[in-house]
Amino acid sequence: MCRLCSGVTALTLFDLVKRSMRKNIKHYYLYFFALILSVVLYFVFATLQHDAAVAAQGTGTMGAAFQVAGILLVFIAGIFIVYANAIFLKRRSREIGLYQLIGLTKRAVARLLIIENMLLGIMALIVGIAAGMLVSRVFLLLLMKLIGYEAFIEVSFSTAAVIQTFFVFLAIFVLTTIQMVFTVYRNSLLSLFNSEKQGQHPRKPKTAASAILALLGIGLIAFGYWLSGRMLNAMIFFNMLAVLATVILGTYLIFRVTISWLLYRIRRSKNGHLGLANSLSLAPLMHRMKSNANSLTIITVLSAMTLTMTAAAYSLYYSTEQETQAIMPFDFMFENEAGLADDISQELDDNGISYQREAVETFVVPAEFEEKPAPFLERATDIALFSSEQLQQAGLDVDVPENGEASFHDVSVATLFNSVTLPFDLTLQDEGATTLSITEIAQQNVLNWSFFTSQIVVNEETYQSLKAQLASETGDAALQQMDGFHIAEEDMAAASAIYQQDKYKVSEPHVDYYSSYDGSIQSNGLLIFIAGFLGLVFLISTGSILYFKQMTEAEQEKQSYATLRQLGFTVKDIMRGIVRKQAFVFGLPLAIGLAHSIFAIQAASFLFRTDILFPASVAMGVYALIYLVFAVLAVGYYKKTVKAAL
Amino acid sequence: MTTENKTITPKTSKQTVLQAHNVRKSFGARGNVQQVLKGIDLRVAEGEFVGIMGASGAGKTTLLNVLATIDRSTEGTILIDGVDISKMKDSELSAFRRNQLGFIFQDYNLLDTLTVKENILLPVSLGKMKKQEAEAQFQSIAKILDIEALADKYPHEISGGQKQRTSAARALINQPSLVFADEPTGALDSKSASSLLRTMAEVNKQQGVTIMMVTHDPLASSYCSRVVFLKDGNVYSELYKGDKTRQAFFQEILNVQAVLGGDSVDAL
Structure with missing residues (x-):
């Protein structure tokens, strides 16, 4: 302490800053660490945000998601740094008091702290951005892997990210500076000296x-x-x-x-x-x-x-x-388009893609649900009936219901039925008002969702008798012939590209x-x-x-x-x-x-x-x-x- | 160990509690070694109240730390209750301190977060003492030190004198062989100081607790049964109170101190 008082007249404020920083390195490193960490993480984020590979890969949602996350990140970093600074200031309050005790004005002490803060901030920015450049590649690789992008990527140095990081931390720096000035001006000497002892007694x-x-x-x-x-x-x-x-x-x-x-x-x-x-x-x-x-x-x-x-x-x-x-459940399907199905089979063969083509028959009939957990069930709605044996033939894993029983397959509303007690009745809107008993709410569709939503599976016997009965009433109009394709894992991408050609786009949505x-x-x-x-x-x-x-x-x-x-x-x-x-x-x-x-x-x-x-x-x-x-x-x-x- | 030439022997022939022989302690690295204790011999018998006096830098606190197993001597042997503490491992020393010794510090060193009673009972918390036994022990000590009413208070709610009594109670709860007190009155006003010293003397007499107290205050040491004077790391002389009145003993101490020189001024 005495070394300080004797030397103080000869010392400029800047010398004092350098000295106190050297002596207090232990106190600083905590705050410094918080600063660097925040800079690194923010810079990595900003780099990814501005990265060409990410931008190219992403659609509009990607940019928006990054923007929202970026704002959140600034908040978290800001709160974290302000908090660390508060702890840091509390630990140093005795020192701040000491400066005032030996005759420095509050203004000078505040200036001293601001210079310190600035030095720390600049160092943290430099170290943080350097470290951020090193680790951002890891994060970019991780992101690309997560979103299934497999090409070679290279992180390019992003000036925009540096500028963005700089301004964000400039704002945070202003915040901590205010905090420091506040500490110096608002606290009495006595409270500065005693703040370490504070702590409430229960x-x-x-x-x-x-x-x-x-x-x-x-x-x-x-x-x-x-x-x-x-x-x-x-x-x-x-x-x-x-x-x-x-x-x-x-x-x-x-x-x-x-x-x-x-x-x-x-x-x-x-x-x-x-x-x-x-x-x-x-x-x-x-x-x-x-x-x-x-x-x-x-x-x-x-x-x-x-x-x-x-x-x-x-x-x-x-x-x-x-x-x-x-x-x-199928890679793609056609509804009553046997011709197109033949075409695409041919094209798949030409490209050496192995596939399985499965024919599934269904007919559509309006029906009324006894239980109505969703609004669209309030009135009679179209359902698609399937035979479980046929589906099994087509490679699907479905149970065979008993005669007169049925399972309901529509995963988009399946959870709504969680509160419904099984079985319940499904009444077909045919002349005889045939009733099926729903005994299972399945967690799996039997047909791609884009064709029919409410899919009902009955066993072959029930199916055939219902089909015969309905055909006699309404003719064959309701009967639909579906062609579904299963593609081997390794050919999926190629097959998808073929399917997505315009000539196959006959139904909406074409997925x-x-x-x-x-x-x-x-x-x-x-x-x-x-x-x-x-x-x-x-x-x-x-x-x-x-x-x-x-x-x-x-x-x-x-x-x-x-x-x-x-x-x-x-x-x-x-x-x-x-x-x-x-x-x-x-x-x-x-x-x-x-x-x-x-x-x-x-x-x-x-x-x-x-x-x-x-x-x-x-x-x-x-x-x-x-x-x-x-x-x-x-x-x-x-x-x-x-x-x-x- | 029987008496040797240089060993200071009390007149009573009670059992020896502490026996120090040729204790030396040096500080500093090679080239700049400073010897603070230069071969001290000391014997404390059961039931003694020994004061250690000396000017600043005479080695009082160093001696206390070495004898109290907080610091290790560079040379020499120290037996407490017949056990050689200089050969003990750190963990053994800890257990030894906890079970055999009591401490009273100048700054009380109470734990702020604990009540008076919790502070006092702390040393027995890892021992084998049963709860009822500890409770009875606490009650009797608190009564002697007159702090029964403070049991549930926190240190910040009581006065310095009360804090030091609490500290003393903590030192006594284990029924130690030897209590070390380092300037126990240093932070107290004169009234609290004499009150504490009277109590210590009383505990010493009635409970037969052996106490070793470091102080530079002649008034404080006048409560002792014997005062050992240190000068430059050696035992300079010693005084026995014997049947003298405290006032007469106090005068004698002042006289020795005058010859010794040093800090008689700041003691008053």
Whole structure:
């Protein structure tokens, strides 16, 4: 300190900056790290956004998706940096106070901090953009792989990305500068010197009120979960809002009241015999619960959203093939166009493409559903009848219904029937008003969706008798001859190109399995990439924030560790308590976030026909794993601190 | 170990709690070694209240740290309750501190996040002491130190004197063989200081707790049964209180200090 006062007259402000930066490198690196990380991630994103290969590959949706994600990214980066800066400033408040104590004006201190911030910002930009160039290729390859683009790609240096990154961080720099100036001008010397010691002391909760609020928190979340499973009715929008509101409020109450209340009760039951592990976990947690409630709530809610987003996106991507197959059991089809089917068979042969051509017969008849879960079923609607034996011959995997029974095949509305009890009646609008009993809602179409939607499968015997009966009533007009093609995997692309020629375009929409799959994999690939990227950025930000907080706490509690070591507790004993605290600090937001997202995914599961348990678990598992890394880092930092304490 | 020539022996023939022989401690790397303790011999018997005095830099705190197993001596042997602590591993030392020693610090070193009672019970938290036993022990110590009413208060809610009593209670909860006190009155006002010292002397007499206290305050050391003076890393002399009044003992201490020179001024 004295070296500083004696030298200060001879020092210019800039010298002082250089000196303080050299001496405080430990404090800086945390903030610096946050800055660099944000720059790298943003720059990678901007590079991809401006990349020619991505632009060429993408349609209009690609650009829009990138734009929205880019804005979100700026928000996350901004919040992250401002938060890191706040921690950084708090750690340095004593130093800021000291400068003022030795006679620097507030203005000079502010200027000093701004120069520092500028130097840090410029360095972070340079390092971040350089690092971003190195890793952007990895991300580009990943994106291209996800959207099924296989040609050779090269990342070109993007000046536009550099400029965009520069301006975004210039804006963030302005924000942090304001924050710094605010800290210098708004705080008194005394508060600057004491800010390290701040921390609330737990008060005895008002038992009755706390108990009610604590239970209310749990109750709200339980209600939100309960409602989330029952949202699909006319009030769906209101229900969604209600679920969001109750769960978020409940989460806040959990962190603000419930946990303190529970911890207080546990502590009181110990009657002073707290034990070392609890003294190092439960007690400090109670001390900081009040100030941490807000950030933990935000982290938890955002974790839940990110988890839901990535799990849903990954599930979509993961099930693309199955979903496409469910709506298109044939690669392509013709309806009553045997001539065209012959032509294309010829063309496929000419190109050496092996295929299987299957003939399927169907006839269409209006029918009325007894159960009407969808609006279009309110009135009699056309259904297409099929024979299960014929379909099996055509290579489809369908069960043979009993006589007079039928299975319903229309995956676009299948989930709407989830709440319907089987069997129910289907009454054909023929003269005899024949009734079929629907015994199964299948998760698989028997014909490509573009031809008939409500597909009903009966066994051959029932089919033939119905066909004979209807033919006598209405003639053969309702009878349709379908030609479906199965193409071997390796020839799909070539066959698709042949099918997409104009001469075969006789029905609308003119779609085939391969191009549908390709389109879906592109949009879903983009979705999972953006969701994953944002999720990663968010995860790293929240993980870092929790880690920074723990670093600060470790430093604040250094004296306690010294005392404990002196009293004869080993590093191992102390670490046991600290690990327990870390499990709580990292585990709780993760656990609650996971629970929220599980219910959210479940509520949204009607969007998926396929089983998403696996992809959703993978996404959540990866998320938890990355969180674990931060927890391990925090424990490592504590261990270093405890070891050095004595 | 029986008495050797240089070993300072108390008049009573009680059991030896601490026996230090030729303790040396140097700091610094090669070329710039500074010897702070230059071969100290010391014996503390059970039930003694020993004060260590000396000017700043005389090696008081270093001696305390070495004897209290917080720091290791460069040379010499230290036996506490007949156990040679200089040969122990770090983990053994930790267990030894926890089970055999008590500490009172100048800055109290209470954990802010724990209540008075929780702070006091901390040292027994890993031991085998049963809960009822620990509770009974806490009640009796809290009564002696007059802090029963503060059990549920946090350190920030109580005064310095009360904090130091809490710290003392924490040092005593384990029924240690030896309590080390490092300038326990350093941060206290004179009234709280004498009150604490009276209590310490009382605990020493009535409970038979052996205490070793480092201080530069002659008033504080006048509560001791023996005062050892250090000068430049050596034992300079020692005084026994014997049957003298505290005032007379205080005067004697002042006299030795005057000869020693040093920090008699800042003690007042």
